[in-house]
Amino acid sequence: DTGVSQNPRHKITKRGQNVTFRCDPISEHNRLYWYRQTLGQGPEFLTYFQNEAQLEKSRLLSDRFSAERPKGSFSTLEIQRTEQGDSAMYLCASSFGRPGVSSEQYFGPGTRLTVT
Amino acid sequence: AQTVTQSQPEMSVQEAETVTLSCTYDTSENNYYLFWYKQPPSRQMILVIRQEAYKQQNATENRFSVNFQKAAKSFSLKISDSQLGDTAMYFCAFMGFTSGTYKYIFGTGTRLKVLA
Numbered sequence: 730d731t732g733v734s735q736n737p738r739h740k741i742t743k744r745g746q747n748v749t750f751r752c753d754p755i756s757e758h759n760r761l762y763w764y765r766q767t768l769g770q771g772p773e774f775l776t777y778f779q780n781e782a783q784l785e786k787s788r789l790l791s792d793r794f795s796a797e798r799p800k801g802s803f804s805t806l807e808i809q810r811t812e813q814g815d816s817a818m819y820l821c822a823s824s825f826g827r828p829g830v831s832s833e834q835y836f837g838p839g840t841r842l843t844v845t
Numbered sequence: 846a847q848t849v850t851q852s853q854p855e856m857s858v859q860e861a862e863t864v865t866l867s868c869t870y871d872t873s874e875n876n877y878y879l880f881w882y883k884q885p886p887s888r889q890m891i892l893v894i895r896q897e898a899y900k901q902q903n904a905t906e907n908r909f910s911v912n913f914q915k916a917a918k919s920f921s922l923k924i925s926d927s928q929l930g931d932t933a934m935y936f937c938a939f940m941g942f943t944s945g946t947y948k949y950i951f952g953t954g955t956r957l958k959v960l961a
Contacts, residue, residue: 732889733935760947762949764951769953769954770937770953770954771851771938771942771951771952771953771954772890772936772951773951774948774949774951777946777947778916784946785946785947785948813906816940822890826947833880833892834892834949835892836882836889836890836891837889838888838889839889
């Protein structure tokens, strides 16, 4: 396993278009996270899956954002009707967690979104 | 609400010298985890070191060590014998388990430059 992968690495889109990003976590990891990172800032939590269940969604995740992890493996993040403020790096991370026990997150390379 | 503060936006250190990056956090939880992540330029974020709040002993990983002061809610990272490859953004992160879900919160980062 080569780690967490994300596709595409870069996406340029026009305002108002829909975009979808994919994340493939490390295969045995049951937890998957999406973050948004803007220039000069730390990652901001968007949402979190344990297996296929979406357990937490940030208030940052407006109605235009939706995430899925249909079979508890890969995940997709869709942004509808993109706005210029959506321009950012979208990071995916995965971990293998047991209840009450922390496990470090392994990050993917990110998808850089530019909305023109 | 939990917060993580990194008050040093940028730092520099001479190669082979020692540098300390600061991080403070705020939480009402008693059990949590703290992490330092490194994000080299245009590369993936990787874990540097982690600390469980219930452990009094400070974590160490080779040249990296932390000074964890639970009462003061302080979690600084010390890098000894700095190397050019240590040049990166460093993020302090907090992880707590509340209301049945895990919450990860990152600081805004410290850009470290190691000078030859």
